[in-house]
Amino acid sequence: METLLQQVINGFSLGSVYALIAVGYSLVYSILLFSNFAHGGFLVIGGYICYYTLAAVGNNIWIASLLAFLGAGVSAVLVERGAYKPIRERTNVTLYLLIASMGMSIVIENIFVVTVGGRFRALPPVIPMTPVSVFGLATTSAFDILSLVMAMVFLAGLQIFLSTTKWGLAIRAASYDLKTAGLMGVNVNKLISIVFFVAGLLAAVGGIFLSVRYTLYPQLGMITIKAFVAAVIGGLGSLPGAVVGSLILGLAEMLTAGFISSQMRDIVVFGMLVLTLLWRPTGLFGKHISEKV
Amino acid sequence: MVDLILSLDNLNKHFGGVHAVKDFTFQMERGELAGLIGPNGAGKTTVFNLITGVYSPDSGSIKFKDEEISAKKTYEVISRGVARTFQNLRLFPRSTALENVMTARQQHFKYNFFEAVTHAGRWAGNEKKIRETSLELLERVGLLPVAEQAAGTLPYGHQRRLEMARALALQPELLLLDEPAAGMNPEEVQDLNGLIKDIHEDFNLTTLVIEHHMEVIMEICPRIACMNFGEKIAEGDPDYIQKHHEILKAYLGEEVEEC
């Protein structure tokens, strides 16, 4: 019983980090209708900025985080403007964006390999890992609780942004139909940049927590595949779906690791992906795009 | 003896809350040339999609050559002898005009996988026939000079004719033309009328035409049905429809052009 509760909490904690990544990814998908495989790169950028800032300014997590968020957000915008914008202006074949995003993900990962080296870096313990007792039933660490809380804070912030601000409204409109939103006077390019900035920012939050949890290395972005799976399970293009899917995935992973074996984790993750796609490809809450004949 | 090739009986189709096709009944005798008119959104294209199995009806029956096809998949309907052109053109833009037609033509000159990868058996003979008969069809619609040009680069009028040639390549018994005159100028429309009439006579092809251009429908279709809001509101010969015109105008507003 104790282990079950523990794994459930671990699962939610991991899932909440996935949620941050999956939501950013789903946000981009809902607007541009393509899977940005380079999303993991923003995560890694956030992680490295945080690491180096911590080293430079003496473990002030607030400054480091802020710089990481801004850096990742700006990088995302630059990637969009530099690589995706020229492609989407020429053609509406999303396959090309997909491939460019794969290339971009390799580029970002290897920029770090080339410049700072591929070795694992542990972040200084700025996020407390002290054990915390949950109602005396199970022990978890302050880290897990913090990541859960931070994820909720940021997701709530996103929700507020989307439902109360002008740009939030524009984004919601664009997720129904980008072209029409443009015809209604929305500056589409600016909108897309804002979306990418937000996605990058969220990825950076996730990146910082993941770096602390798993140590930092250039291929950390590969973990985004699991966030993709979560987004698919929840339904591509749906933000609540991304959150729900992430929690489900985090739970599944932790329960598998705890009660079956650690190696089976990944197989379970991909198994869930395949099952979702076979049984209900649009996921729990996903958009269904049907073509008019 | 009436040879009913197509029989639509009380067809109904909903899309969410929209009743796109409502109790639609319509019949065609073999060899007829008929028209289907009505304003945008009346449900005409939906009727085509129901016949070809792209959608399945919520209720009602579709009989083609006395066989119930309402539950059949698209390729099953097509292989029974139905062909269709599209309002918005659905050519294969990167393939040449000839390849577009050959893709349709090959349904009648089949050969198997083994013959395909070894170029043995029926491959040579059938490929030759596919190519030759496709060129003939292109010539018929006046597109032989552009046979090797990519379909996407052809002028609009040519693309429309190509789509018709491609539909004909299927050797259908029932041809459904969805707004074949869309975007054409009066001269092109006259050519089109001639083409449709010729094809109808030469191939003895039962043809159903959806159109907005009254010049096409009134001139070539001896029988016309009119739809609005998913229902059939009138059916008869051009004179009858024209007299009905006043009533139609009340329904259709400015949509129907004065003849």
Place this chain on the structure above:
Amino acid sequence: MISGYIEGIIILICVNSIAAMGVSLLTGFTGIFTLGHAGYMAIGAYTAAILSVRHDVPWFAAVIAGGILAMVVAYLIGVPTLKLMGDYFAIASIGLGETIRLILENWQSFTRGARGFPGVTNFTTLPVAAAFFLGMLILMRFLINGNYGRAFKACRDDYIAASLLGFKTAHYRVMSLTISGFYCGIAGALLAGFLTYLQPVMFDMNKSTELTAVVVFGGLGSISGSIIGTAVIGLVTEVFRPISQYRMLIYGATMVLIMVVRPEGIMGQYEIGPKLIRAIFSRKTENGVNNAHG
């Protein structure tokens, strides 16, 4: 005659080209984007390796068996998943490719997992590689230049129009995946016979991405393009081997650059032949093809 080193490069290019042809059929000609085809190479490789090393199966039979098993797996996977369109299938293919790799890695008793599987005889000599390359190439060209090729392209360009021309699109999509699985399986088996040593990590997402990248890079809808793409990547890999950490960076940047500057790839949809020569000298047609691409 040729040095062993150069011979090795040529063999590798021949073998990788076979896999590229398979992916080209699926992605370039049938329009199904995949990011997991290294999985089929893995199946072919391990099948050939295990059969030839542990069960004394003659290498040729082992290679064919590898191709067939990969083909069967592709078919079984294809039937339920190919109703997914676009991005969804690509994501599924990632999942499936990774699952295959993970299974191979964790099934230690059978495959020796991450420690690697050694001891495969070096049966993939230059004549063998070249013979397979030519044979598979001819089969592919014949297939494309006929009714199946036209059917695949119809499914790619407009699957609704294709079904309205009487094509059972699901059938052709599955067929395309099955054949591509066979090609990747054969390539994997030949790779086993060249490297004489296998590790699951050789068939990870990087390899899958590389397969798709060379096809896009060479031109979707061009077999010769895929082969040229494979050759270019193969040579670039060798040339940059001394600075291999930059290799991946350059490779990724190339992918992005191609998509931005020339998404139709080196060859566009042309094959090496008279049509290409005519196209190069006739500006109008080339622009037309690019416009029609949109």
